[in-house]
Amino acid sequence: MAICIPRRTLLRGVGACMALPLLEIMSTERAQAQSASVQRFIAFFYPNGTDPRKWNPAAGALTAANLTECLKDLGGYAAEGIWPAGEATFQDVTAVTGIDHSGVSTDIHQPSMALSAHKGVANNYTPPQPTLDQYLAERLQASTPYRNLALAATPSTDIGQGNISFRASGQVETVTRNPKQLFDTLFKGMTASTTDPNAEKRRKRNTSVLDAVKEDHARLNARLGRADQMRVAQYLQSIAELEKQIASPTPSTTSCSAPAAPTTGGDWHSKSKQFVDLLVLAMACDLTRVVTLQYSDSWGVNYSGYTIGSGKEALGTWSDHFISHKLDDNDRATDLDGLDRAEAQRIADARVVATSRFKVRRFAYLLNALKNVKTPTGTLLDESLVMYCSENGDGDSHARKNMPVLLAGHAGGFKTGRSVAAANQVTGALHASIIQRFGFEAASYGAPAGKPIADL
């Protein structure tokens, strides 16, 4: 069965975007279906926390002058390898400092709990309730073809390390780990001829295939016990989602052509960049309204290929995890062994600032990409809330307090360009604030529960 996204659902002018450094080309008209009420959510996960002392800005306005060491590049950044230079984004970002995630993630290095506000029940790595993106996907999807997209540049399929998106009852959301695969799903077929004389016949045929498997589901379901019926109910739900993707009912009078297919393979960075570019296109074409992107598992990502820091401070080929541990841990950059203690500490601290800045630059790239897509009422960033998150707060100590949280964009009238102190407020409070921002009721949310944070 050829599964194509009908050209009519997509926007004109997206073609060749993938070959361009940024998405400036997409200053294009939007599908008429998209109104000012469209709201989007994107979660950007990067592992190993940060150094909260050098990340957290003081409460109040963010300005180019008062950005902390780790957030400095929210003031703009130069081109770097595959990543183009970007403008300042601090005015579109609100830092939320002091969030306490330790009641939710009761073990260290659990990316799977990063978007959960609920402590595990069956175990400590499976969210017992839908993660924040899933909560929102259920409510924001409207008629978009894809309820949500879960993307990850890590090849790990471990439930705790390679997944950050979970539906109800701990159901792992299927993750796309290969940008080429994402491209094929979203855009392949867009270049197919629209003059296929059998198009209508083919559509009926493909519908008939799905009708036939639904009939098989009904027959099987009738034979099964209750527990098994609950398992196969998921199948029916997935068929419905697939049908929605194929039918793609988003009305539009415009069309867009497929971008160039991304290359396969690559490291965390190139995959993540391809994912960012594709997810922005998917948003621009209103194929989906909720996306999660996991940049890496806790162990994988390193900075080889980049020249970051000089002399002893250079990051070299050390992994982000090793750098995050600074000194005295078995997982440390051992090239600092034997140095004067104070000097070693200074260098280790500087390296964590350097990796944190890198992380922020990648987040800022996403923000700029969203900002560069014009909509009838502004930009994609205006209708989005984009969240930066990690599995730990202080990467060195594994503390899940003082989590690095950045919220960007203006969905629901969100106010940016500031830092909100939320010392010791639990993750449930943060999520309650976000849920309310999207217009849904959450007077109290999570386990441990929290109430919406004042002023957020």
Place this chain on the structure above:
Amino acid sequence: MSSRRSLSVRCSFGALLIVLSAGCSSATQSNPSVSSGGGSAQAGGPSNNPASAGSGSAPDATCDSATPDVSSNALRRLSALEYQLTLQDLFQLAAPPSLEGLPADTEKDGFKVFAEVQTVSASHLRGYLSKAQELGAALLTDSARRKQVLGCEPTAADCLKGFVTRFGRLAYRRALSTEEVDALVTRAERDAIDTNDRFQFAIEVLLTAPDFLYRAEVGATPEGLSKLSRSELAAKLSFAVWGRAPSAELLDQAEQGTLDTEKGLADAAERLLADPRAQGFYSGFFRQWLGYDAVRAPTSTVKGWNDALLPALQAETDAVVKDFAWGGLNFLDALTANRTHVSKELATFYGFPAPAADGTVTIPSSHVRANTGLLTHGSLLGAKSDGDLIALRGDWLRETFLCQHMQVPASVADQLGELLVGLTRVQIVKERNSRGECKGCHAVIDPIGVGLAQFDRAGRYDETIDITEYGIAPALPDAPNPPFSSVAELASKLRALPQVSACLTTRAFLYVNGREPTSSDRCTTQAAEQSFSAQASSFPSLLRGLLSAPSFRLRRSE
């Protein structure tokens, strides 16, 4: 890298990573091999799966019943591997087809077979449809293979009906009803684009239908305990040994009642076990159980390393495991083996003499790896390369060979940052072995880890690594005489522990059933363990024990 559940230890903080509660230390000190705590990692500390502690336990009289207790099974979706192997058979392909475009299975505790975490999402369905389309199209343009698989010319009368009947039976692992066949044929004839597309249409339906994707086991009644139907039993047997749907021959035998008797089932199992396809399917088991599927190139510079060693390391363990599992040997001897299979480059990396033309090499008795079997394979040591190696390897050995899960209690995990500020690496190890809330569990993992600490992250032996600075003597706390002075001694002491057989049994049970055994499955695990020990620890005998247990014919749904 390893992705075991006890992640705490792999994350470095080196720390009091396995800092455990008083309850943990108590359980550990009393008898770490027997616990009624279940497999949950929630409570903290080590716990055994209750069904894994069969070692030394008295036979259970209730297990003599023809319908012993069994736990309920989650309805299983075909694993990616089962799907792939089944497609190979259905389309009569020389090699398994590519899985590109299909989501990978979710991994838990290093295994990809836990039914409860596998889903069928829209992405899966998209992948299944695409794969059916791709393989169907290739089939229809390959005249020789088309004739074999279709059994007739596409244009011949009733060819479609015959194809749906035969192909559908293999796909669904049961005969389709007349109504099912007629409905699909009618639909294909009505809605397909052309003659060939009728077959394509049928293939897409059959290979995306829940009857194909789920391994339904219903038996006579959908609720409670029930005996599997004949075809369900054939499917269960084939998936358990070959990881693929049953052949037409096996389905024929089952439907004729051949598997109804103990001997009939045992004979069929024997035929499957003797086929190389069993070894192929269980190579996946060993990679997941021992964790070496996860080995990656080291992220930091290692003397003598080059990336060509990576496949060589895995190939070494594949070969050794295959020898001991299928070569008529005592499988436990793989733990103390003194013979291995290496490439020239790997021999150099290890410091071995040049291997024979077939890759075999006998390790000189003076070599640090002599008589250490699997324990010093670089694929196993290197697969746990990112974390505090002492805690990590101690924990890995307990989890892999003794089936003990370790977990940091949340109350302690939250204090780690404060507890460890300013301590050096050595101080951290000493601290966690002296603090009351920590030492209970670190006492059972760190002495093992220290004994392996002179192997670096890539599994290379480095005699310059000083293990005396920790002040911990190498020991296997579970052994009657715990201290060891060489890894060979550790291997020997480990091999002698009865818990190893019990643990291997629960892992094989997991691979066959898609879930861990519970106390309700004790009859099954006991039968398998007894079969294993009665036949000089032959691996096929362990499987025979699982396949011949009365519970193999049963399923519980609730």
